[in-house]
Amino acid sequence: PALSILILISALCTLFFLLLVAFFRPLPISTAFFFIFKLGTGVGINESFFPPPAGPCRAKRECPADQFSFYIHSGAANVVPPVIFFKMHLYLSGVLVEVVCAKFFYDVCLAEVKPLIDFLNIIEKGSIVIIASYDEPATKLNDEARKLIADLGSSAISSVGYRDNWVFVGAKGATLKTHFEKHLKNEAEKNKYDGWPEMIELDGCVPKYLE
Numbered sequence: 001p002a003l004s005i006l007i008l009i010s011a012l013c014t015l016f017f018l019l020l021v022a023f024f025r026p027l028p029i030s031t032a033f034f035f036i037f038k039l040g041t042g043v044g045i046n047e048s049f050f051p052p053p054a055g056p057c058r059a060k061r062e063c064p065a066d067q068f069s070f071y072i073h074s075g076a077a078n079v080v081p082p083v084i085f086f087k088m089h090l091y092l093s094g095v096l097v098e099v100v101c102a103k104f105f106y107d108v109c110l111a112e113v114k115p116l117i118d119f120l121n122i123i124e125k126g127s128i129v130i131i132a133s134y135d136e137p138a139t140k141l142n143d144e145a146r147k148l149i150a151d152l153g154s155s156a157i158s159s160v161g162y163r164d165n166w167v168f169v170g171a172k173g174a175t176l177k178t179h180f181e182k183h184l185k186n187e188a189e190k191n192k193y194d195g196w197p198e199m200i201e202l203d204g205c206v207p208k209y210l211e
Helices: 029-040 094-104 114-122 143-150
Strands: 002-009 017-024 067-073 083-086 089-092 128-134 165-171 181-184 201-207
Touching: 067 128, 067 165, 083 128, 114 143, 165 201, 181 201
Parallel strands: none
Antiparallel strands: 002 017, 017 128, 067 083, 067 201, 083 089, 128 165, 165 181
16 A cells, blocks of 8 residues: 655654654555645655665564554654554664655644644545654644544544653544554653653554555
């Protein structure tokens, strides 16, 4: 399936972002990238700028033929970026995220949540959506954005707060809350790092909503 990537970052493009990966059939990959860039700049992008999956998944899981494998982990503090593997292949890692942010997604580094809302609205029904937090995922999320994510099947999004860690796999048009979700609160007395909770991981087999 096509892969689209939205990296949402604060105005300074340094402290806050969510990684949102949507796998969906109706749009070809070039159109998906164009939608993302149009939200920020009105300019399309050559899909050759984006490398193919970078390599095999180090956390391999065999899944039934009617399911997709995945492995994700959140960021750790503001130092270690998130990682997303899908169908045994690496789609996002620290190196790729840095390159995408610096070279291709600068104009999507923003101080408002509207482009995220617009993107969530254009994702087609049946899309598999993967989200991993890094550093500070909550400040820019208003009630509308949280509801749209809840509609993907998230139970935790209403309580995701400042510097929490959160990973999630859901689907557009989901009728039930997903069990592919972990949320770890930022609590000073429990945090592993100074000001942040420890990294969280999630892996499993997700039904092929697209098939």
